Amino acid sequence: MNGETTQAIGSVAEDRPHVRANAHISSRALLPWVAGPAWFVAALLTWRWPDADDFPDTDILAGVFAGIGVALLAAAAVRRLSARGPWMIALGLGLAAWEVAQAKLLLLPRPFFGTPQDLLDVFLTDWKRLGDSLLHSLGLLAVGYATGATLGIATGVGLGRSRRFRYWALPFVRLIGPLPPVALLPLAMVLFPSNWLASEALMTLGSGFPITVLTWSGVAAVDPAYYDVARTMGARDRFLVLRVALPAAMPQIFVGLFMGLGMSFVVLVVAEMLGVKSGLGFYMQWAQGWAAYPNMYAALLVMSLMCTGLVTILFKVRDRILGWQKDGLKW
Incomplete structure (x- = not known):
């Protein structure tokens, strides 16, 4: 009985690296599909959370974020986002954090620190x-x-x-x-x-x-x-x-x-x-x-x-x- 138990424990220990490897592969395969929703979160926060001041082009910015999210989902569907997936997630969440901190809460002094709307407005008008x-x-x-x-x-x-x-x-x-x-x-x-x-x-x-x-x-x-x-x-x-x-x-x-x-x-x-x-x-x-x-x-x-x-x-x-x-x- 002890021998069988030892053998079972040994087989489980041998399988653990494979389990960890499979879990790692699954997480890497999942990451590209998270990039699009991260940008949808940024779009939703930009669109639905009222601005702290009269900032220009808020609706356009939300549309840009949503468009990028759709493009990222399409890239994930054709498996073209595996290497850049984590970066796109971080970029989408970073822009969402910038939008909340400055456009919604005005945590940073103006005019030295602008909002994503301000940056977009420069590219649209100038x-x-x-x-x-x-x-x-x-x-x-x-x-x-x-x-x-x-x-x-x-x-x-x-x-x-x-x-x-x-x-x-x-x-x-x-x-x-x-x-x-x-x-x-x-x-x-x-x-x-x-x-x-x-x-x-x-x-x-x-x-x-x-x-x-x-x-x-x-x-x-x-x-x-x-x-x-x-x-x-x-x-x-x-x-x-x-x-x-x-x-x-x-x-x-x-x-x-x-x-x-x-x-x-x-x-x-x-x-x-x-x-x-x-x-x-x-x-x-x-x-x-x-x-x-x-x-x-x-x-x-x-x-x-x-x-x-x-x-x-x-x-x-x-x-x-x-x-x-x-x-x-x-x-």
């Missing part, structure tokens, strides 16, 4: 100015970053391949490169004929320095045997740079491009706030001056999406070019 500011920021960023990347890669290749070029250029790189570009803003405003050109020059400097250093490191680390093999096959200097040095240095170059892009974002905002009278940075400065804090938060959200999107595109390009090293740098 979308044209926000879109124009976004286009100006993208244009300013594209020119400065592209110029910095081109000059940075060219300078890095020169430092890695030419001893004479390294002798003359390296002191300038070490002297000027580590300087914060923002510190040179007053000087740039004097040296360049327009604020736009000054901002582009500072963005070129800020993005070009990390790209230069990391391109130089990547080119200098190339095994000399690769060059020797290429020379024995009749390769000239141009081939050695374009077909040997640059492909071998690509992992380092993309690290520099990532760091340079982050520096470009910093210079972009400072330049638009202090010099260039357009763009998202200027929009934020204008909103703060008029105490239009919902507009400022809307610009911050748009800027965050812009920066995240650009970094994501850069990593997509990197993964496409360096398919053999997708796990080398995470984003």
Whole structure:
């Protein structure tokens, strides 16, 4: 009898991991179906609980929440929400908590802290100015970053391949490169004929320095045997740079491009706030001056999406070019 009891207990103990695993799988399968109802809760609270003040677009906001809930239920039905389910639940409940705390109870001081209705109203009424500011920021960023990347890669290749070029250029790189570009803003405003050109020059400097250093490191680390093999096959200097040095240095170059892009974002905002009278940075400065804090938060959200999107595109390009090293740098 004792043996049978011991065997039964042992079999139950062996089954417990499977029971726990099945319960874990069931909870993961259930989570996507909770995301939609979480947004329905946010919609119901927004619609039925009276506002503490006369806030705009409450009914529209409730409709937006409900629409997102329907979309999430549809995504759960086609099994496209398994990985993002917990995040969508947290986002829906977080927005519901924000709505209750500020729009219904006014727990946070106004106008510094707005409501979800205020943010939605900015996108509904001022979308044209926000879109124009976004286009100006993208244009300013594209020119400065592209110029910095081109000059940075060219300078890095020169430092890695030419001893004479390294002798003359390296002191300038070490002297000027580590300087914060923002510190040179007053000087740039004097040296360049327009604020736009000054901002582009500072963005070129800020993005070009990390790209230069990391391109130089990547080119200098190339095994000399690769060059020797290429020379024995009749390769000239141009081939050695374009077909040997640059492909071998690509992992380092993309690290520099990532760091340079982050520096470009910093210079972009400072330049638009202090010099260039357009763009998202200027929009934020204008909103703060008029105490239009919902507009400022809307610009911050748009800027965050812009920066995240650009970094994501850069990593997509990197993964496409360096398919053999997708796990080398995470984003």
